[in-house]
Amino acid sequence: MTVQPKRISHWIDGKPWAGVPSRTGDVFDPATGARTGLVDFAGPSEVDEAVSVAARAFGEWRHASLATRSNVLFAFRELLNARKRDLAEIVTAEHGKVLDDAGGEIQRALEAVEFACGVPHLLKGGFSENVSRKVDVYSIRQPLGVVGVISPFNFPAMVPLWFVPNAIACGNAVVLKPSEKDPSAANFLAELWAEAGLPDGVLNVLHGDKEAVDGLLNHPTVRGISFVGSTPIARYVYETGTRNGKRVQALGGAKNHMVVLPDADLALAADAAVSAGFGSAGERCMAISVVVAVGPVGDELVGKIGSRMAGLRIGDGRRPGCEMGPLVTRLHRDRVASYVDAGVAQGATLAVDGRDHPVDGDDSGYWLGPTLFDHVQPEMSIYTDEIFGPVLSVVRVPSYEAAVELVNLNPYGNGTAIYTNDGGAARRYQNEIEVGMVGVNVPIPVPVGYYSFGGWKDSLFGDTHAYGPDGIHFFTRTKVVTGRWLDPSHGGINLGFPRND
Numbered sequence: 001m002t003v004q005p006k007r008i009s010h011w012i013d014g015k016p017w018a019g020v021p022s023r024t025g026d027v028f029d030p031a032t033g034a035r036t037g038l039v040d041f042a043g044p045s046e047v048d049e050a051v052s053v054a055a056r057a058f059g060e061w062r063h064a065s066l067a068t069r070s071n072v073l074f075a076f077r078e079l080l081n082a083r084k085r086d087l088a089e090i091v092t093a094e095h096g097k098v099l100d101d102a103g104g105e106i107q108r109a110l111e112a113v114e115f116a117c118g119v120p121h122l123l124k125g126g127f128s129e130n131v132s133r134k135v136d137v138y139s140i141r142q143p144l145g146v147v148g149v150i151s152p153f154n155f156p157a158m159v160p161l162w163f164v165p166n167a168i169a170c171g172n173a174v175v176l177k178p179s180e181k182d183p184s185a186a187n188f189l190a191e192l193w194a195e196a197g198l199p200d201g202v203l204n205v206l207h208g209d210k211e212a213v214d215g216l217l218n219h220p221t222v223r224g225i226s227f228v229g230s231t232p233i234a235r236y237v238y239e240t241g242t243r244n245g246k247r248v249q250a251l252g253g254a255k256n257h258m259v260v261l262p263d264a265d266l267a268l269a270a271d272a273a274v275s276a277g278f279g280s281a282g283e284r285c286m287a288i289s290v291v292v293a294v295g296p297v298g299d300e301l302v303g304k305i306g307s308r309m310a311g312l313r314i315g316d317g318r319r320p321g322c323e324m325g326p327l328v329t330r331l332h333r334d335r336v337a338s339y340v341d342a343g344v345a346q347g348a349t350l351a352v353d354g355r356d357h358p359v360d361g362d363d364s365g366y367w368l369g370p371t372l373f374d375h376v377q378p379e380m381s382i383y384t385d386e387i388f389g390p391v392l393s394v395v396r397v398p399s400y401e402a403a404v405e406l407v408n409l410n411p412y413g414n415g416t417a418i419y420t421n422d423g424g425a426a427r428r429y430q431n432e433i434e435v436g437m438v439g440v441n442v443p444i445p446v447p448v449g450y451y452s453f454g455g456w457k458d459s460l461f462g463d464t465h466a467y468g469p470d471g472i473h474f475f476t477r478t479k480v481v482t483g484r485w486l487d488p489s490h491g492g493i494n495l496g497f498p499r500n501d
């Protein structure tokens with residue numbers, strides 16, 4: 001039986017958009033290859049409609065009391081927690097990651113929502129009494145206005161929720177442009193926000209591709225853009241948005257190294273490399289894609305990683321026991337598989353060939369098993385490129401210094417981990433490494449919701465990281481007021497520069 005693909009439309013002004021799209025895109029179930037959805041692609045008029053609605057809603061929402069805003073956030077937090085299983089199923093059906101992993105994404109998203117629930121405290125300004133005679137100075141944080149959030153396919157629930165809660169809590173109105181590959185999670189979130197009591201138009205979801213993104217980047221009413229995606233698009237979004245006078249934070253791609261020192265517990269390191277390398281089929285910006293084996297540990301470490309990979313269960317994320325799902329699209333699957341060929345052609349040792357791995361899933365799914373390369377050299381494309389799939393490279397280096405040099409020469413700087421039992425070495429690494437997020441015996445060091453998330457170098461364009469305190473900073477502008485009250489003897493006319501005495 002062929003199932004009719006469902007229509008996935010924009011969410012504008014608190015309801016599904018009822019217009020006729022000029023373009024649409026196909027949405028697939030990666031575990032079966034079936035076309036399950038048809039998503040509307042926004043053109044200039046839909047962008048304009050969503051931004052105008054958001055601008056109107058902003059006019060009211062910016063005046064909503066902090067109590068009202070935090071009530072909506074608390075209600076949303078409760079709804080998200082109660083409905084997380086439904087949302088996880090939506091994520092698995094369009095992204096392919098296994099249900100448990102989709103649940104983990106939502107659990108981490110909850111942290112960002114919970115942080116924003118504290119907005120009455122987070123928006124407190126400063127106050128200085130009597131900076132001059134009878135003059136007080138105080139600072140306040142005000143929203144930017146309409147902001148755009150543009151998110152990637154790999155975390156269709158979590159990445160939008162890195163930004164939307166803080167943006168809304170600070171009094172902004174949002175146009176969210178999710179990935180066209182797995183668009184349904186964003187609509188589910190919009191419905192939950194509406195149920196939580198968020199006024200119509202404060203959060204809008206606009207689906208589409210480059211045309212929708214360009215529409216937001218060029219729209220004069222949009223004041224800020226939070227972007228997450230690949231490095232070339234992040235750079236483009238940052239350059240275009242800032243040229244148009246917007247505040248932009250654009251998080252890009254990654255190539256995350258896990259350094260294993262000779263004194264490390266190699267069983268622990270091997271477990272971590274497999275978990276962080278192949279979880280979500282390697283489609284995480286914090287996935288470990290390079291293991292740096294220092295000194296003599298290479299042979300033993302590669303053996304331990306390889307033996308663990310043999311037991312991984314690959315298959316449909318809805319089936320019990322499956323640990324790794326398919327790649328997101330057929331095109332992406334074939335691109336990742338081409339790197340396996342390239343690694344062999346360029347002379348790396350193919351220690352485990354994922355193309356042979358058994359699969360518990362439909363033959364038409366976008367499968368590729370976990371692959372391990374040893375003796376990888378920094379000039380090989382499997383090292384230089386972000387593959388974004390289940391392909392793990394081992395680079396062997398002679399010393400700690402050589403490991404640091406390798407990581408610091410890499411243009412990306414999102415996450416890194418070091419495995420060691422030497423506290424001094426770990427402390428030195430965290431100090432010397434040019435990467436935004438560092439794990440010490442922790443392979444995926446995603447900061448908790450009350451810190452902020454962000455990489456260095458080509459992994460982030462802009463000054464502020466995502467969510468947490470940096471998010472509040474990004475979504476507000478500071479205003480400083482200098483005021484004098486009840487002082488009739490103001491001293492008369494004085495053309496000199498105001499002095500505090």
Ligand code: NAD
Nearest residue numbers: 151152153178179209210213229230233251252253254285
């Ligand atoms: P992508 O760059 O292809 O797409 C991201 C967003 O940009 C999507 O909404 C997409 O519609 C839009 N887009 C795509 N092409 C565009 C173009 N030419 N012009 C304007 N907009 C365009 O990324 P993806 O494949 O969806 O996601 C995977 C990438 O995201 C990886 O590189 C991964 O490392 C990165 N990522 C980074 C982080 C981080 O925090 N640094 C987090 C998650 C994902």
